Amino acid sequence: MSITDEVVLANQKYAATFNLGGLAKPPARKLAVLACMDARLTVEQFLGLKTGEAHIIRNAGGIATEDALRSLIISHELLGTQEFIVINHTDCGMLTFKDDELLQKLEERTGTTTIAPVHFHPFKNVEDNVRQQVARIKSHPYVREVPVRGFVYDVKSGRLAEVTDAHPRAAQRTA
């Protein structure tokens, strides 16, 4: 039995006692979360969110790509969310490679030269990456009125740490 067959079977059990059929389309708590796809992040669970309460957008890294911005704009403009949260995490796979290395590996394995996507958005520092994604969202004219805060989730402790706007090095220069 494939994993897909297994989860379809699990879904049949879930549906047998399902009682959330009356939920509305707009997220009840008017929140949208952008987080990494990492398997260790069960986002709703570690934020105490129930089914129906928030939009959850996830991609490799928790990056505010054009596609994540598409989702955030739809979330805010059409479905009324009023707060955004960006969540990256410790021990992220995006800290482990470089674009050109991955592209070379893919080209060698498949015999296919570079096609889209050509950027995989790896990063070197998770706090800096969160700041960059928050800034990217804040600067988009279609959602600039929405408050955005950024966090790093620690996969060892299950705890969120907020990433403040001020860059540590900038703060050091001021001190």
Add this chain to the structure above:
Amino acid sequence: MSITDEVVLANQKYAATFNLGGLAKPPARKLAVLACMDARLTVEQFLGLKTGEAHIIRNAGGIATEDALRSLIISHELLGTQEFIVINHTDCGMLTFKDDELLQKLEERTGTTTIAPVHFHPFKNVEDNVRQQVARIKSHPYVREVPVRGFVYDVKSGRLAEVTDAHPRAAQRTA
């Protein structure tokens, strides 16, 4: 108190009894799921997935955008997933608008003319949309060896229905 403050507080409670700090980076069940961001889809829950078992990629509509493909390629190539699932759902917000209408609304509200993203990927039929996303993933040279199956999640019943390759109208013509 903002919703963000509330979920940060909820996370502190979650972290107080956290005991999953030993999970490995690669998804334990070698599965990646691409699903819609809709608040009514608590994906891990309705698939019976535990923390650490699968990559979860989510965007508005559950569309195999270039960014979703980026995530799936990283998932398979760097973190070893061997099966992909695409999940769209009934009553999706993406069935309720057209690109040009939304762009006009955004331009009028913000006074800013069209900037990226210019395509929001609305669709008219959820089964057809699932077929299209599955086909898009299957045709990508960097993940073409990965089995992909598509489903529609019914937000009224909590149940998944598989979308088969064959187009209903094509089947009708054969009959």
